[in-house]
Amino acid sequence: MGSLRTSPPLPETVEVRRWMLATPAELSGLRASLHEALTGNVLADGESLDDIPEQVVLVATELATNALRHGMPPTIIRLLTYDDHFVLDVADHDLASVPELADTRPQGASGRGLQLARALSLDVGWYATDDTKHIWASFPRS
Structure with a gap:
């Protein structure tokens, strides 16, 4: 699989929405809010996504x-x-670690998110600023 590309997303990107999470309990709210930001529609109970x-x-x-x-x-x-693309950018404040692809980790280790991002997106990369580490993935709009 190799390593992730080290570069920020294109400078032409425009922020549509931002979320800040402190706990895993906030993930369900992120999913619903992200769906609304992507489609303009609230996701009804039991409704599936495109x-x-x-x-x-x-x-x-x-x-x-x-x-x-x-x-x-x-x-x-x-x-x-x-x-005609969406870019998802996820950042944390741990500058000491470098994102690792799951295939470089020991068998049974967690952290398959990057592998999944590579499989489902058009492109994946990462970069760091003075205070944050970012992982991004791009997707077509339709």
């Missing part, structure tokens, strides 16, 4: 769970857009 929103929500949940479990709070999730 393919792209479902993939974005799944990757957001996985990456946010990893950040909450292994990073330093708060976890910041941003939905960005450019041209």
